[in-house]
Amino acid sequence: MKSWRFHEFGRIENLKIEEIPTPEPGPGEALVKLKFAALNPADKFLVMGMYPKPGTPPFAVGRDGSGIIEVPAEGGRFKKGDAVTLLRSEIGITREGTLAEYVAVPEESLAPVPEGWNYEEAAAGPLVQLTSWQALADEGLIQAGSNVLVTGASGGVGTAAVVQAHALGATVVALSRSEPKRARLLELGADHAIDTDDPDVVNKVKAAFGGQADIVVENLSGPFLQKSINMTGRKGRICIMGLLAGIKSEIVIGTFMFKRIHLIGIAVGDYTAAEAQDRWAKIVETLGKTGARPIVDRAFPFEEVQEAFDHLGAGPMGKVLIGPMYD
Numbered sequence: 001m002k003s004w005r006f007h008e009f010g011r012i013e014n015l016k017i018e019e020i021p022t023p024e025p026g027p028g029e030a031l032v033k034l035k036f037a038a039l040n041p042a043d044k045f046l047v048m049g050m051y052p053k054p055g056t057p058p059f060a061v062g063r064d065g066s067g068i069i070e071v072p073a074e075g076g077r078f079k080k081g082d083a084v085t086l087l088r089s090e091i092g093i094t095r096e097g098t099l100a101e102y103v104a105v106p107e108e109s110l111a112p113v114p115e116g117w118n119y120e121e122a123a124a125g126p127l128v129q130l131t132s133w134q135a136l137a138d139e140g141l142i143q144a145g146s147n148v149l150v151t152g153a154s155g156g157v158g159t160a161a162v163v164q165a166h167a168l169g170a171t172v173v174a175l176s177r178s179e180p181k182r183a184r185l186l187e188l189g190a191d192h193a194i195d196t197d198d199p200d201v202v203n204k205v206k207a208a209f210g211g212q213a214d215i216v217v218e219n220l221s222g223p224f225l226q227k228s229i230n231m232t233g234r235k236g237r238i239c240i241m242g243l244l245a246g247i248k249s250e251i252v253i254g255t256f257m258f259k260r261i262h263l264i265g266i267a268v269g270d271y272t273a274a275e276a277q278d279r280w281a282k283i284v285e286t287l288g289k290t291g292a293r294p295i296v297d298r299a300f301p302f303e304e305v306q307e308a309f310d311h312l313g314a315g316p317m318g319k320v321l322i323g324p325m326y327d
Contacts, residue, residue, distance in 0.1 A: 003100035004305050007058040009049030012309050015061070015099075023096060025104040030078060031071035032086070032105055036123035036299065036323035037098035038064035039312050040156070041242075046093065055094030062098035063091050066113060066122035067325075073107040083113040085122040087276040088130055088268050099305060101325055108273040114284045117293060124156070124319035125294035129283045130276060131268040132160035132217065135239035136168065137282070139264045140215035144169030147209045149231060151196070152219030152244050154181040156295075156319045161217040162188050163292040164283070170215075173208045175201070181317050189290065196220070205231045212236065222246025226255075234259050241266035299323055 001022045006014040025031045043061040045051045069082045078084060089109035091097050096104070113122040136142045148165040152158050153174035165172045166189025174190035176182050182193035192208040194201060206212055212233035218225065222245030228238055229251055238261060256263070271279065287293065295318030300308035302325050312320045 001101040002302065003060045003096070004062075005058045005060045006047050009047065009057065012044050012047050013306065014047055015305060017303065017305070022102050023104040025071055025073065028073055028076075028106055028108070029104045030069050030073045030076060030084075030107050030110060032065070032067045032084060032103050032110070033070040034065050034067040034098055034101060034103060034323070034325050035119040036066050036321050036325070037062045038123045038127070039308055039320045039322065040064065040127060041312065043092065043097075044309055044312070051093070053094070055090075059095060060097040060099045061092045062100070062322075063088070063093060064123055064127050065098035065103065066119045070102065076107045078107065078110065083119070083122070084110045085113055085126055087111055087126050087273070087280055088271055089273065093269075099322060106273065109276070111277065111280055119324070120296050120299060120321060121293045123321055123323070124296050126280065127268060128156040128160040128319065129164070129294065130271065130279055131157050131241055131266060132164050133279050133283050134268055134271070135217050135241055135264075135266045136161060136164055136215065137279075139239050139266065140217075140237050142168050142170055142215060146170040146214045147173070147211060147233070148215045148217065149173050149175070149205060149213040149228070150190075150217045150219070151175045151224065151228060152242055153185055153190070153193075154178065154315070154317050155219060155242070155244070157241055158217070158219050159185075159188060159295040159318050162190050163290070163295075164286060165217075166190070167286045167290045167292055171209060173205055173213070175205075178315075184317060188295070189292070196224075202227055202230050215239065218242065220245040221249055223249065225249040226251050229256055229259070229261060232259065232261055235262070237262040237264060239264045239266050294319060296321060
């Protein structure tokens with residue numbers, strides 16, 4: 001089979017397409033014939049040696065994907081030909097990932113493609129939707145009527161947070177530098193969309209809420225984190241899941257301290273397989289209330305993985321996919 005693998009940490013260009021044997025699933029695993037895979041910024045960080053606890057190369061990155069069961073797990077709940085999506089696991093982190101024609105997956109990390117979803121949506125959804133859910137529901141303690149601020153709202157996790165928060169009955173303010181993307185975010189359920197670079201962004205966000213944020217889904221961090229603190233109300237919760245604006249932040253401790261703000265790191269990898277299955281079921285049910293679906297920006301042919309990573313780095317609207325890998 002064909003697979004995009006790297007043999008040493010370094011530049012993303014270290015990913016090369018290779019012909020390798022089709023994997024044989026181990027005990028409790030199924031072999032999935034992939035239809036689509038989805039890229040994540042973390043995939044590039046892993047190849048570059050900037051991701052914690054990666055496996056030892058060579059292997060393919062890619063942790064999202066959808067396809068059909070080629071070889072079912074013995075005694076498992078899926079049969080050959082079933083349409084499935086991959087939930088969070090060690091796929092693409094410590095073992096062969098989804099930038100390949102086939103992947104062996106622990107059956108406990110597979111879920112059926114939700115009813116009414118296509119393969120593109122099923123590949124785009126799991127990682128960003130689970131990450132957003134951890135921020136909003138598990139750590140943000142969202143309720144109907146909560147004020148939710150989403151920074152870097154046009155990316156994969158950002159759009160997931162917007163559609164989830166809207167479906168959960170929150171008032172949603174989304175930040176994006178792009179006017180066309182802000183218009184799209186309003187269509188996805190944001191109540192207000194504001195320019196991240198507006199010099200008066202803090203006051204405009206407060207005016208939009210008629211107060212301050214209860215929950216911040218923080219995709220920017222870096223120097224922007226202080227502005228997020230300024231826009232957060234007393235005992236608010238800032239859930240950090242992205243570093244788009246930089247890996248280091250300088251904040252005014254007094255503001256953070258006297259507002260009694262909770263600063264929470266989000267790590268979807270902390271979900272067990274059972275927890276991921278539980279949250280995924282809740283996500284699918286929640287999105288079903290509004291008919292929302294994961295947002296796909298563009299799909300690239302399998303041979304154009306490097307071009308797809310370039311596009312991902314340019315700031316797409318939603319998820320970047322690879323595929324379809326078969327008709």
